[in-house]
Amino acid sequence: MLKISRNLTIPLDEVEMHAVRAQGAGGQNINKVSSAIHLRFDIASSSLPDELKERLLKMQDQRISADGVIVIKAQRFRTQEKNRADALERLRLLVEKASRKQKKRVPTKPSKGAKERRLQHKTRRGQVKAMRGKVKDH
Template identity: 45%
Template structure:
């Protein structure tokens, strides 16, 4: 069971792990061991996720999320499989924890008079600068 928070835990049956050969340091041994981990979690069909969390996870523009709604996390940071496995699980939990909190709604505010005046003064200054770059006007 992967414990995400006090209120949410994912059963092992919803996680799919695949082990593959990792690139990077390890010498000749790296060619024989499958130390990298690919962790898959079906966000779209998971019965454990609350609907609001599922919607927030699927709405993310994340390249690790497939078109079918499966989240794929690859862990190959460490040289041994157990540490990569823990790393992948912790990264999945962190991603779901981030989606647990509802984003604070933005409150629309009006710009202050001083900020509007600063903006207009800046535009006028920029206009004068560009005007000075033009050729002088002569009578012909």
């Protein structure tokens, strides 16, 4: 079980993980050993609450495919075990982020005094700039 919060968990049989060869520099180790983990999590067929599924699918995250599958490739570490733990942690963080409800924005207006100060500043600034012009001979 992958624990997201106190009352939210994901069974590990819903998470598909495969060991693949990592990319990049690393020499013999990276060329021989399948230490990277390719994690796939299908949002639609998961046991998550429907509201959370909708929020996950609406997220603008490049790790979520058009089919509604979260794809994470973990290759930060040299060992498969550490990469597996890293991939699960990244999945946990993504689901946790989606589970937080955004507060509704309360629009505010500037006070009367703030408006007056802004206009006075604009007037002063305009006067300073006007003084920079050429001097006129009378």
